[in-house]
Amino acid sequence: MTEFIDLETQDGVRMTWNVFPGTKQEAANCVIPVSAIYTPLKPIPNVLVLPYAALRCRICRAILNPFSIVDYAAKIWICPFCFQRNHFPQHYASISEDNLPAELFPQYTTIEYESSPDVGPSVPPVFLFVIDTCMVEEELGHLKSSLAQAIELLPEKSLVGLITFGNYVQVLGRCRSLIYLRDRRR
Ligand SMILES: [Zn+2]
Numbered sequence: 001m002t003e004f005i006d007l008e009t010q011d012g013v014r015m016t017w018n019v020f021p022g023t024k025q026e027a028a029n030c031v032i033p034v035s036a037i038y039t040p041l042k043p044i045p046n047v048l049v050l051p052y053a054a055l056r057c058r059i060c061r062a063i064l065n066p067f068s069i070v071d072y073a074a075k076i077w078i079c080p081f082c083f084q085r086n087h088f089p090q091h092y093a094s095i096s097e098d099n100l101p102a103e104l105f106p107q108y109t110t111i112e113y114e115s116s117p118d119v120g121p122s123v124p125p126v127f128l129f130v131i132d133t134c135m136v137e138e139e140l141g142h143l144k145s146s147l148a149q150a151i152e153l154l155p156e157k158s159l160v161g162l163i164t165f166g167n168y169v170q171v172l173g174r175c176r177s178l179i180y181l182r183d184r185r186r
Pocket residue numbers: 057058059060061062079080081082083084
């Protein structure tokens with residue numbers, strides 16, 4: 001149990017199991033399905049703040065992290081999400097097994113990147129709407145117009161996410177400017 005509490009304290013993530021099922025059969029045999037609860041903005045004591053921009057995968061935009069596979073000789077890292085091979089930029093040239101950047105230390109599964117005029121913000125602002133759609137048609141109409149108004153007020157370059165849950169859970173993400181453009185064309 002301590003292991004679960006430690007992980008939650010470190011990353012704000014609580015999972016039903018501490019290992020993933022290795023096969024579809026094992027997953028099917030799990031009485032409690034594999035799931036995770038993530039607490040965004042959870043205060044993490046002594047979180048490391050790096051004074052430079054995050055290094056991103058060029059395909060899926062995931063960030064270099066301790067679960068990435070690194071080829072120190074070729075100066076390449078493999079994204080653990082999409083398996084894309086990414087070259088390290090020039091300022092990581094001195095990287096080696098004995099000289100790791102902080103974001104590859106196993107204990108730093110959660111870190112923060114400082115925004116500054118030099119490096120710019122790591123990501124544009126993100127707004128995530130979580131909506132229970134179990135309601136009558138009329139209320140849904142009101143909700144839709146309220147949401148449209150709220151999105152209209154967000155900064156132009158924001159990233160907007162929508163998670164709805166009714167019979168099914170649906171997840172959608174877009175840049176706010178794209179939502180605005182689509183809305184105007186109607
Ligand atoms: Zn990737």
